[in-house]
Amino acid sequence: xxxxxxxxxxxxxxxxxxxxxxxxxxxxxxxxxxxxxxxxxxxxxxxxxxxxxxxxxxxxxxxxxxxxxxxxxxxxxxxxxxxxxxxxxxxxxxxxxxxxxxxxxxxxxxxxxxxxxxxxxxxxxxxxxxxxxxxxxxxxxxxxxxxxxxxxxxxxxxxxxxxxxxxxxxxxxxxxxxxxxxxxxxxxxxxxxxxxxxxxxxxxxxxxxxxxxxxxxxxxxxxxxxxxxxxxxxxxxxxxxxxxxxxxxxxxxxxxxxxxxxxxxxxxxxxxxxxxxxxxxxxxxxxxxxxxxxxxxxxxxxxxxxxxxxxxxxxxxxxxxxxxxxxxxxxxxxxxxxxxxxxxxxxxxxxxxxxxxxxxxxxxxxxxxxxxxxxxxxxxxxxxxxxxxxxxxxxxxxxxxxxxxxxxxxxxxxxxxxxxxxxxxxxxxxxxxxxxxxxxxxxxxxxxx
Amino acid sequence: xxxxxxxxxxxxxxxxxxxxxxxxxxxxxxxxxxxxxxxxxxxxxxxxxxxxxxxxxxxxxxxxxxxxxxxxxxxxxxxxxxxxxxxxxxxxxxxxxxxxxxxxxxxxxxxxxxxxxxxxxxxxxxxxxxxxxxxxxxxxxxxxxxxxxxxxxxxxxxxxxxxxxxxxxxxxxxxxxxxxxxxxxxxxxxxxxxxxxxxxxxxxxxxxxxxxxxxxxxxxxxxxxxxxxxxxxxxxxxxxxxxxxxxx
Numbered sequence: 214x215x216x217x218x219x220x221x222x223x224x225x226x227x228x229x230x231x232x233x234x235x236x237x238x239x240x241x242x243x244x245x246x247x248x249x250x251x252x253x254x255x256x257x258x259x260x261x262x263x264x265x266x267x268x269x270x271x272x273x274x275x276x277x278x279x280x281x282x283x284x285x286x287x288x289x290x291x292x293x294x295x296x297x298x299x300x301x302x303x304x305x306x307x308x309x310x311x312x313x314x315x316x317x318x319x320x321x322x323x324x325x326x327x328x329x330x331x332x333x334x335x336x337x338x339x340x341x342x343x344x345x346x347x348x349x350x351x352x353x354x355x356x357x358x359x360x361x362x363x364x365x366x367x368x369x370x371x372x373x374x375x376x377x378x379x380x381x382x383x384x385x386x387x388x389x390x391x392x393x394x395x396x397x398x399x400x401x402x403x404x405x406x407x408x409x410x411x412x413x414x415x416x417x418x419x420x421x422x423x424x425x426x427x428x429x430x431x432x433x434x435x436x437x438x439x440x441x442x443x444x445x446x447x448x449x450x451x452x453x454x455x456x457x458x459x460x461x462x463x464x465x466x467x468x469x470x471x472x473x474x475x476x477x478x479x480x481x482x483x484x485x486x487x488x489x490x491x492x493x494x495x496x497x498x499x500x501x502x503x504x505x506x507x508x509x510x511x512x513x514x515x516x517x518x519x520x521x522x523x524x525x526x527x528x529x530x531x532x533x534x535x536x537x538x539x540x541x542x543x544x545x546x547x548x549x550x551x552x553x554x555x556x557x558x559x560x561x562x563x564x565x566x567x568x569x570x571x572x573x574x575x576x577x578x579x580x581x582x583x584x585x586x587x588x589x590x591x592x593x594x595x596x597x598x599x600x601x602x603x604x605x606x607x608x609x610x611x612x613x614x615x616x617x618x619x620x621x622x623x624x625x626x627x628x629x630x631x632x633x634x635x636x637x638x639x640x641x642x643x644x645x646x647x648x649x650x651x652x653x654x655x656x657x658x659x660x661x662x
Numbered sequence: 663x664x665x666x667x668x669x670x671x672x673x674x675x676x677x678x679x680x681x682x683x684x685x686x687x688x689x690x691x692x693x694x695x696x697x698x699x700x701x702x703x704x705x706x707x708x709x710x711x712x713x714x715x716x717x718x719x720x721x722x723x724x725x726x727x728x729x730x731x732x733x734x735x736x737x738x739x740x741x742x743x744x745x746x747x748x749x750x751x752x753x754x755x756x757x758x759x760x761x762x763x764x765x766x767x768x769x770x771x772x773x774x775x776x777x778x779x780x781x782x783x784x785x786x787x788x789x790x791x792x793x794x795x796x797x798x799x800x801x802x803x804x805x806x807x808x809x810x811x812x813x814x815x816x817x818x819x820x821x822x823x824x825x826x827x828x829x830x831x832x833x834x835x836x837x838x839x840x841x842x843x844x845x846x847x848x849x850x851x852x853x854x855x856x857x858x859x860x861x862x863x864x865x866x867x868x869x870x871x872x873x874x875x876x877x878x879x880x881x882x883x884x885x886x887x888x889x890x891x892x893x894x895x896x897x898x899x900x901x902x903x904x905x906x907x908x909x910x
Contacts, residue, residue, distance in 0.1 A: 216769045216770060217766075220758065220762075224757040227757045500749055500752065500753040500754075501753050503753070504747070504753045504767065507728065507729060507730065507747060508771050508772065509770055509772045510770060
């Protein structure tokens, strides 16, 4: 069998174009899939026209100076800003596709904000221009801008809450307060209570004045106690809901490791399927199949050789790909033996599927086409997340997906790369698939020659 | 080539104890009966031509003899590893050189001394000067000689050739037959199927006529002509007349 393997490797070595295509094409596909799955355009290019004069960036909030530009920073943190100098320029950039959207900050926004906090009825407005020629893009832009404005609102609300809380503290405990350049001393409820109690001690017991004064003291105490609770209420209003997340299924695979697992699985699948299916079909096209199996190599031996050939080649490419990816994402090299175990099991399962395809298709071109056409749906099925489709359809997808090695390979690699779940079950799954597809290929060889 | 054929015919041992013996071979493919109770024998150095119209069962017979297919009934007394088999289409790898092809199949045939077998076949097939050329660059005739050489690597006493000269031009065909005569002279029994009736008459000591899976005749070309009643006429005409007489 090793002579057949050496022969196939020699033939591969004499087909540099095929080797280049087999290596580069899946890596390119893998990179695209990994990119598409893991990285949305999180920093969209947005044109910003800030019409607020620098002098108006700061507003007066009950005596405190609040820098609106600084507080609304979240608005710009997750977008790539493109500065423009006029509305016309902003709109042109949107229309030309240079930017996803344009955000116009009108000159009166800080004044309106100041008025709103003082009880004014006209809230400040931002203007957004975007291109709606693509519905998907339109939704994405709307959602992105809305989310960013909500972030900015939350940041401003937090600041306002802090200011309001400082007022309440001032009322409760007293202190100095500046307004319009003048400084005032605020007595505060606590000191009011002290002053009143001191005054009350000089009044005759049972007098009407003392009874009246005691009522005022009780009110001051009650007011101070309730104002102490108000800070908590204000904070709750600023951030009414907090999120606590708990993983109930799957592990904590880092996003980079997940992308690497997808990239490697896709690469492994393409190379193994194409080599195994094409390699077996080539034996028939070269009329060599019957001559080979007449000799010392059995039909099952020939299948094992093709699985081995495809597995060795794809496994090596996958390892090189992982090494390359580790330059960009953090991968646990200490778990290298698990990587190799997962890759070997996956390569065997895909190889077995490949020889089954080759035995059924019987011609190199048909086998290659079948391998490529089968790969894409297998990958897509394996990547459908729960909740993306109805429960019934998801169950069906899981059943179909379990019949092929993509999902099990992804699970095994995720486990090997990111401590996500046990590796035993996916490895066992891959072994079962290897046996089943090899048996299917062996059956198909009956009509192969 | 009558002289060559005659020289082969007069070889002692051509009718000695057979090195290939098959009896009562039958094979069905679904409802179609591809072979029906066919027997065949060949002695050392004997050239046996299997002739018949398309679909007669020639390739099926050779495949069963070679052990590629199993018969539904009947038996082949000779073990497959004592039979060299050369399929109709060259069975070799275009991306390997002539020597690499020979070396690979010598190893797969389990030859004890691979390099000796390769060297012997390069000389015997007259391909020594093309040893390092890719098989895909060979002419049709050279490819067929390499194809035959691969079948001979394990030095089998019987060589089975399926339509060996099909798709060859007359000169290539001539060189191929020189090669085959050389093998027969050295004692290899050669059983070949052919569409070319004249080729059977010229080269074979024994012709086996198959039609619709049935063996209609086995004997020398001269005997076939005698059966038809035209011992001096054209062999092809006699063959056609024979088939007509038998209802084919």
